[in-house]
Amino acid sequence: xxxxxxxxxxxxxxxxxxxxxxxxxxxxxxxxxxxxxxxxxxxxxxxxxxxxxxxxxxxxxxxxxxxxxxxxxxxxxxxxxxxxxxxxxxxxxxxxxxxxxxxxxxxxxxxxxxxxxxxxxxxxxxxxxxxxxxxxxxxxxxxxxxxxxxxxxxxxxxxxxxxxxxxxxxxxxxxxxxxxxxxxxxxxxxxxxxxxxxxxxxxxxxxxxxxxxxxxxxxxxxxxxxxxxxxxxxxxxxxxxxxxxxxxxxxxxxxxxxxxxxxxxxxxxxxxxxxxx
Numbered sequence: 001x002x003x004x005x006x007x008x009x010x011x012x013x014x015x016x017x018x019x020x021x022x023x024x025x026x027x028x029x030x031x032x033x034x035x036x037x038x039x040x041x042x043x044x045x046x047x048x049x050x051x052x053x054x055x056x057x058x059x060x061x062x063x064x065x066x067x068x069x070x071x072x073x074x075x076x077x078x079x080x081x082x083x084x085x086x087x088x089x090x091x092x093x094x095x096x097x098x099x100x101x102x103x104x105x106x107x108x109x110x111x112x113x114x115x116x117x118x119x120x121x122x123x124x125x126x127x128x129x130x131x132x133x134x135x136x137x138x139x140x141x142x143x144x145x146x147x148x149x150x151x152x153x154x155x156x157x158x159x160x161x162x163x164x165x166x167x168x169x170x171x172x173x174x175x176x177x178x179x180x181x182x183x184x185x186x187x188x189x190x191x192x193x194x195x196x197x198x199x200x201x202x203x204x205x206x207x208x209x210x211x212x213x214x215x216x217x218x219x220x221x222x223x224x225x226x227x228x229x230x231x232x233x234x235x236x237x238x239x240x241x242x243x244x245x246x247x248x249x250x251x252x253x254x255x256x257x258x259x260x261x262x263x264x265x266x267x268x269x270x271x272x273x274x275x276x277x
Contacts, residue, residue: 020090027083030076037073137166137195146199146229146269147175149191155276158229160222171195179227204266207242211270221247222267231277235260250277
């Protein structure tokens, strides 16, 4: 009913392969035992056909022997079915394991491709974003911007300066302080500053593109009558984006209270993170 089974190595578990080989040997032995029983049964059948008179003399003994052989054949056949079912179960397990491994490899491969694509897309996006930032920085030539021209352990000093040049290689601005303070030299002073030290002002003629800072928001704004920027708090809500901000500047107390000062929207920017004043 079954034939000898040969199994090669598999990439799954060694225990499953060993069980498979052992069960295959068991099935082979059952086949040989069944063949032996069939041979014995056929011998008796031939004797009965060849010598009917012998059956008359020892009919009970022959019938008992035949019954025993058929019972044994039935037992071997049932064992063969059991062994075959066990082999099928083992093979299904190995096939499922192999399919699972292949599926895992497929999933990992797809994930790796997605990750490579994502990394590539991110790199492209980052490169495009950096180029865009550099182009925007270069476009500020001739514009007034907010610049952190001085910084120490205690405070940062921000002033209104004019952009003279932007170097895309070094990513540095060259700026000009057009109105140095009383404590500065009378001549205009130039600075070279990194990109992080510069904040563009909103366009005076385009209020719609300017950020809208709500009441209570802290900002960095030009103090009226100067070119210096200080931290301030938005004191009231504006009806239109073109309206001036009403601000209360830090450390600007008069008679124990902070006066509210009007500052044009194009002289107010977001407060830099970690600003010290």
